[in-house]
Amino acid sequence: MDAAQIRKTFLEFFENKGHRIVPSSPMVVKNDPTLMFTNAGMNQFKDIFLGNKQVDDKRVADTQKCLRVSGKHNDLEEVGVDTYHHTMFEMLGNWSFGDYFKKETIDWAVELLLDVYKIDKDRLYVTYFDGDTSDKLEADVNTHELWKHHFDQDRILGFGRKDNFWEMGETGPCGPCSEIHCDIRNDEDRATIDARELVNKGHPQVVEIWNLVFIEFNRNKDQSLTALPKKHVDTGMGLERLAMVLQGKQSNYDTDIFMVLIRAFEKLLSDHSYSHSSNKEDIAFRVVVDHIRAVSIAIAEGQLPSNTGAGYVIRRILRRAIRYAYSFLGVRESLIHKLVPHLVTSLGKVFPELKSQADLVEKVIKEEEESFLRTLEKGIERFEKYLEEHPGADVIDGQFAFELYDTFGFPVDLTELMAQEKGILNGVNQAGFKAELGKQKDRSRAAGKIDAGDWIVLVEDEVEEFVGYDQTSTDVRITKYRQVSQKGKDLFQLVFNITPFYAESGGQVGDTGYIQSQGERIEILDTKKENELIIHISDTLPTDPSLDFKAFVDVNRRERIKKNHSATHLLHHALRTLLGSHVEQKGSLVHPDYLRFDFSHFEKVSEKDLSRIESMVNEGIRHGIALEEMRSVPLPQAKKMGAMALFGEKYGDVVRVIKFGDSVELCGGTHVGNIAEIGHFKIQSEGSISAGIRRIEAITGDAADNFLSEELDTLEQLRQLLKNPADVKSGLKKLLDEHQALQKELEAMKKERSRDMAGDLESKFEDIGAVKALISTVDLPGGEIKDLVFSLVKKHSNSMIALASSQGGKAVLTIGLGPDAMKAGLSARKLISESAPLISGGGGGQDNFATAGGKNPGGIDAALEKIREMISDF
Numbered sequence: 001m002d003a004a005q006i007r008k009t010f011l012e013f014f015e016n017k018g019h020r021i022v023p024s025s026p027m028v029v030k031n032d033p034t035l036m037f038t039n040a041g042m043n044q045f046k047d048i049f050l051g052n053k054q055v056d057d058k059r060v061a062d063t064q065k066c067l068r069v070s071g072k073h074n075d076l077e078e079v080g081v082d083t084y085h086h087t088m089f090e091m092l093g094n095w096s097f098g099d100y101f102k103k104e105t106i107d108w109a110v111e112l113l114l115d116v117y118k119i120d121k122d123r124l125y126v127t128y129f130d131g132d133t134s135d136k137l138e139a140d141v142n143t144h145e146l147w148k149h150h151f152d153q154d155r156i157l158g159f160g161r162k163d164n165f166w167e168m169g170e171t172g173p174c175g176p177c178s179e180i181h182c183d184i185r186n187d188e189d190r191a192t193i194d195a196r197e198l199v200n201k202g203h204p205q206v207v208e209i210w211n212l213v214f215i216e217f218n219r220n221k222d223q224s225l226t227a228l229p230k231k232h233v234d235t236g237m238g239l240e241r242l243a244m245v246l247q248g249k250q251s252n253y254d255t256d257i258f259m260v261l262i263r264a265f266e267k268l269l270s271d272h273s274y275s276h277s278s279n280k281e282d283i284a285f286r287v288v289v290d291h292i293r294a295v296s297i298a299i300a301e302g303q304l305p306s307n308t309g310a311g312y313v314i315r316r317i318l319r320r321a322i323r324y325a326y327s328f329l330g331v332r333e334s335l336i337h338k339l340v341p342h343l344v345t346s347l348g349k350v351f352p353e354l355k356s357q358a359d360l361v362e363k364v365i366k367e368e369e370e371s372f373l374r375t376l377e378k379g380i381e382r383f384e385k386y387l388e389e390h391p392g393a394d395v396i397d398g399q400f401a402f403e404l405y406d407t408f409g410f411p412v413d414l415t416e417l418m419a420q421e422k423g424i425l426n427g428v429n430q431a432g433f434k435a436e437l438g439k440q441k442d443r444s445r446a447a448g449k450i451d452a453g454d455w456i457v458l459v460e461d462e463v464e465e466f467v468g469y470d471q472t473s474t475d476v477r478i479t480k481y482r483q484v485s486q487k488g489k490d491l492f493q494l495v496f497n498i499t500p501f502y503a504e505s506g507g508q509v510g511d512t513g514y515i516q517s518q519g520e521r522i523e524i525l526d527t528k529k530e531n532e533l534i535i536h537i538s539d540t541l542p543t544d545p546s547l548d549f550k551a552f553v554d555v556n557r558r559e560r561i562k563k564n565h566s567a568t569h570l571l572h573h574a575l576r577t578l579l580g581s582h583v584e585q586k587g588s589l590v591h592p593d594y595l596r597f598d599f600s601h602f603e604k605v606s607e608k609d610l611s612r613i614e615s616m617v618n619e620g621i622r623h624g625i626a627l628e629e630m631r632s633v634p635l636p637q638a639k640k641m642g643a644m645a646l647f648g649e650k651y652g653d654v655v656r657v658i659k660f661g662d663s664v665e666l667c668g669g670t671h672v673g674n675i676a677e678i679g680h681f682k683i684q685s686e687g688s689i690s691a692g693i694r695r696i697e698a699i700t701g702d703a704a705d706n707f708l709s710e711e712l713d714t715l716e717q718l719r720q721l722l723k724n725p726a727d728v729k730s731g732l733k734k735l736l737d738e739h740q741a742l743q744k745e746l747e748a749m750k751k752e753r754s755r756d757m758a759g760d761l762e763s764k765f766e767d768i769g770a771v772k773a774l775i776s777t778v779d780l781p782g783g784e785i786k787d788l789v790f791s792l793v794k795k796h797s798n799s800m801i802a803l804a805s806s807q808g809g810k811a812v813l814t815i816g817l818g819p820d821a822m823k824a825g826l827s828a829r830k831l832i833s834e835s836a837p838l839i840s841g842g843g844g845g846q847d848n849f850a851t852a853g854g855k856n857p858g859g860i861d862a863a864l865e866k867i868r869e870m871i872s873d874f
């Protein structure tokens with residue numbers, strides 16, 4: 001059974017058990033500060049488990065794109081080294097939201113594995129939670145009993161919190177879990193060691209394939225557990241491992257999922273082939289084919305590699321692949337991106353964004369590869385230099401290894417490897433490296449981390465309602481609050497029962513404003529979202545947070561934001577109309593003062609097209625189109641209306657559709673009632689932000705008007721300066737032409753003056769010592785003297801020219817020597833350095849030409865005399 005069939009079978013099985021099949025949520029998480037990437041199938045349902053979101057379906061199933069490279073579940077260093085960990089993997093799962101519980105979950109798992117997939121029962125072992133004293137939790141005897149209906153007692157194993165209590169992160173939904181493990185060892189190995197000894201021991205062939213979690217609690221910040229209002233089921237089965245079992249392989253990489261990519265990479269390399277071993281070459285193959293999946297999906301979802309946050313993690317994963325290919329497969333040019341089409345063939349149907357963004361994905365990876373390969377080379381040069389500077393070193397300094405890591409992206413194991421290759425006895429000083437790394441971590445922690453305390457709940461069970469589409473002020477109560485410290489500053493996060501404040505999301509910045517009660521006014525500095533929760537940020541806590549408050553959004557700011565947001569939609573539509581439907585939104589920022597729109601497009605947008613886009617938008621604004629806002633449209637219906645999806649949606653979302661004529665978008669932002677309110681739209685800049693992604697910045701409303709009146713003002717001033725010509729442009733052109741003609745004339749005159757001067761000076765040459773000397777003052781600016789000196793030196797090969805002038809209270813000395821004078825041993829530089837002090841200055845130059853400037857023109861005669869003396873003595 002190939003992977004596609006395995007996936008299909010799973011979904012159909014649960015569909016037949018009354019589950020709705022839902023799409024995978026994005027792998028890159030937005031709006032959740034506690035999680036960067038989806039690390040389990042249940043993430044998109046977190047709010048349903050916590051009781052913050054209601055949905056119609058009580059049973060759902062899907063295949064979810066997961067990434068485990070940061071936070072609690074981090075497998076990155078294992079990936080490729082072993083045969084069953086991955087960065088990106090698919091998690092097949094079935095969920096019950098307060099519906100069925102342990103019995104059905106267990107019965108169905110057995111039915112699917114044994115009756116449908118036909119796994120040999122003899123190879124399966126199951127586990128259950130056997131309690132935890134610190135959490136005061138009893139053993140899950142219920143699960144134990146249920147398993148007894150299917151397996152002999154000796155195949156049912158109890159484990160503690162570490163293995164059998166599943167938690168999404170430091171905080172969040174959690175509960176006891178029950179795992180199904182499969183022993184895929186050969187008969188001989190099976191006869192030698194009892195599989196029960198190997199369950200949960202990290203054995204590559206006695207592996208967990210399915211985790212059945214019974215979500216019952218929320219883990220709080222102080223580590224205590226609170227029981228959830230309802231009990232839920234969350235199961236997760238890694239598709240890649242299941243494929244290994246069902247395809248009778250010993251490694252996930254030997255399944256069809258990875259082998260297509262491995263074969264394709266072998267072809268690209270031509271001089272390496274995969275041999276299913278644990279040698280470095282094979283690890284490199286596995287790293288490359290694993291990482292290309294994670295990176296491609298992230299980019300297809302709009303998460304480009306960058307230097308911060310999720311983008312940085314993606315960049316690091318890609319660099320790990322490039323580095324392995326570089327170090328162990330001799331890859332010196334960008335090759336990895338060429339795997340993208342193969343990936344699209346195998347996964348494009350399941351994850352359609354991969355297909356629609358294939359070109360962009362390939363291009364971005366190629367550019368990243370090229371630039372990192374250049375960096376690698378530079379780093380290697382730096383390493384060579386270090387070795388030259390430390391001849392005979394028997395260890396690489398930890399600080400230097402850190403420099404390579406920090407500046408050139410060299411992980412320490414690469415430096416270690418290079419050290420070994422160079423015969424450095426003790427490799428890298430790992431302790432020193434770790435110390436530097438620790439210091440850096442502390443620095444970044446101090447710079448950005450939000451340290452949040454527990455919520456203080458004032459009113460239980462209030463679901464926060466957002467009324468900001470219709471109201472900008474309303475009566476509110478604070479339902480809970482907590483103190484946070486960020487960059488050493490204490491702030492408060494307030495949650496209301498109802499709020500008119502828009503929380504930062506979808507590119508639109510959060511509202512500001514204030515709340516007021518009994519004469520006390522608390523400023524709301526920003527509004528942010530944490531999952532579905534709208535959090536208002538203030539630097540003061542009200543004296544009595546339990547009072548009733550009136551909340552006011554800063555209306556003027558909100559109005560400007562609305563104009564910019566609606567204009568962003570019009571811009572998006574105009575770009576697609578004019579440039580083509582390959583244009584897709586890749587990011588945006590809707591700010592009160594301006595808007596920014598990032599989109600996929602492979603070349604610069606010409607000035608002509610930019611002005612056409614601007615006109616299209618302005619024409620729409622002049623014409624005026626009323627907003628059609630549909631608040632609760634089920635996601636599939638919205639897509640049918642032609643709304644452009646943003647890939648941020650989760651299962652169960654009812655979306656808001658914003659329509660201005662032909663522009664239809666899924667959007668949660670605030671908008672003008674009619675685009676005529678925007679008044680004016682003006683593009684300020686267009687440029688590239690990374691491979692295949694362009695950015696337009698623009699302004700609207702008063703900002704656009706002010707910009708234009710300032711420009712007109714400048715034009716008016718220009719007109720006046722030009723003495724009011726009929727046409728400013730030709731007036732300015734005339735002036736520039738005149739300027740150019742005068743410039744030419746001036747140059748000619750200068751040349752003539754210098755020729756005349758040279759002629760006059762000819763008579764002043766005198767024979768002093770071994771040279772023909774010209775020692776004189778001249779009335780010329782410094783720049784012209786140089787030309788004069790060179791023209792005189794050219795004529796007289798045995799000459800020594802020393803010219804001095806005073807301009808604007810300063811003295812300038814210039815000395816030039818003909819080739820014969822130099823051969824005789826004179827040096828312009830020496831003559832200058834001895835004479836310059838007499839004009840209270842200093843200077844320098846070469847043996848043939850030197851200059852000095854000084855602040856004492858009164859010393860010129862003495863300086864020239866000194867030069868005379870020096871050459872006479874020669």
Ligand code: SER
Pocket residue numbers: 039040041042093166211212213234235236237
């Ligand atoms: N949440 C569990 C896991 O990730 C089961 O889906 O293993």
